[in-house]
Amino acid sequence: PATFETLIVETRGAVGLVTLDRPKQLNALNSVLIRELVGQLRAFDADPAIGAVVITGSQKAFAAGADIKEMAELGFVEAYIHDFLGEWDAVARTRKPLIAAVAGYALGGGCELAMMCDFILAADTAKFGQPEITLGIMPGAGGTQRLTRFVGKSKAMEMILTGRLMDAAEAERVGLVSRVVPAADLVEEAVKVAGKIAGLSRPIVMMAKESVNAAYETTLTEGARFERRLFHAMFSTDDQKEGMAAFIDKRSPDFRNR
Numbered sequence: 001p002a003t004f005e006t007l008i009v010e011t012r013g014a015v016g017l018v019t020l021d022r023p024k025q026l027n028a029l030n031s032v033l034i035r036e037l038v039g040q041l042r043a044f045d046a047d048p049a050i051g052a053v054v055i056t057g058s059q060k061a062f063a064a065g066a067d068i069k070e071m072a073e074l075g076f077v078e079a080y081i082h083d084f085l086g087e088w089d090a091v092a093r094t095r096k097p098l099i100a101a102v103a104g105y106a107l108g109g110g111c112e113l114a115m116m117c118d119f120i121l122a123a124d125t126a127k128f129g130q131p132e133i134t135l136g137i138m139p140g141a142g143g144t145q146r147l148t149r150f151v152g153k154s155k156a157m158e159m160i161l162t163g164r165l166m167d168a169a170e171a172e173r174v175g176l177v178s179r180v181v182p183a184a185d186l187v188e189e190a191v192k193v194a195g196k197i198a199g200l201s202r203p204i205v206m207m208a209k210e211s212v213n214a215a216y217e218t219t220l221t222e223g224a225r226f227e228r229r230l231f232h233a234m235f236s237t238d239d240q241k242e243g244m245a246a247f248i249d250k251r252s253p254d255f256r257n258r
């Protein structure tokens with residue numbers, strides 16, 4: 001098994017559980033952490049035993065942002081040549097379902113990382129924000145784009161221009177998170193939801209994820225056409241036949257991921 005400097009990686013049945021583990025730095029996302037996270041997500045994508053993945057942090061912080069100490073002396077040419085933050089995109093390209101389980105601070109890159117996941121389950125202690133402006137920068141890992149799509153222009157502008165944080169109740173009200181749960185139950189609940197997804201047909205789940213994501217990339221007409229093509233393709237799977245037969249027979253389906 002791989003060993004990590006900045007992560008704890010476990011499996012719970014068919015669920016991969018990644019815990020960001022730089023507690024003293026409030027899980028500040030340095031280059032080692034991102035490299036380890038991206039590598040592990042690729043490994044889970046390739047692992048036939050895994051059906052869904054949960055990313056979580058500590059009770060105090062999901063992640064307090066990109067590592068400011070690592071960034072402080074960065075220059076333009078170095079940032080450009082190495083495409084600083086570009087490798088984070090791999091998180092959003094993960095093909096299996098990815099749930100962010102957020103307790104405490106999800107700030108800057110921490111909020112951006114959570115938004116790269118397919119949905120966010122929040123503890124009642126969660127606090128979301130893009131405080132980069134107070135450091136003399138702006139979000140650089142998708143925050144200006146994803147937060148705007150999640151919560152709309154007015155709220156995204158206010159948060160990004162002022163750095164104001166949003167609590168869990170507000171985040172749920174505006175649709176940034178799917179649900180709020182008590183902090184003590186967060187990881188258990190996220191693993192349970194991921195386990196439910198992992199028990200469904202793998203290819204169908206992956207196509208559903210791909211289709212929802214198309215909504216962010218294209219027009220309604222093109223998106224609906226893309227959806228319908230994938231929907232038609234589902235009728236070539238054994239799992240569609242099994243799912244419908246099980247309903248008609250009043251039994252639980254036995255999906256074989258094919």
Ligand code: CAA
Pocket residue numbers: 024025026028029064065066067068069085105107108109110112131132135138139140141143
């Ligand atoms: N980078 C590096 N170190 C960080 C960090 C970060 N983003 N956030 C916290 N830390 C470190 C602190 O420096 C401190 O380390 P020391 O003990 O060595 O001083 C330790 O974590 C604990 O932090 P605090 O003492 O500040 O804890 P607190 O409870 O008083 O405050 C906090 C918590 C409000 C989250 C505060 O830590 C904070 O404001 N952090 C920075 C948040 C931020 O600005 N994030 C955006 C980063 S830029 C970015 O992410 C760019 C992008 O788009 C990708």
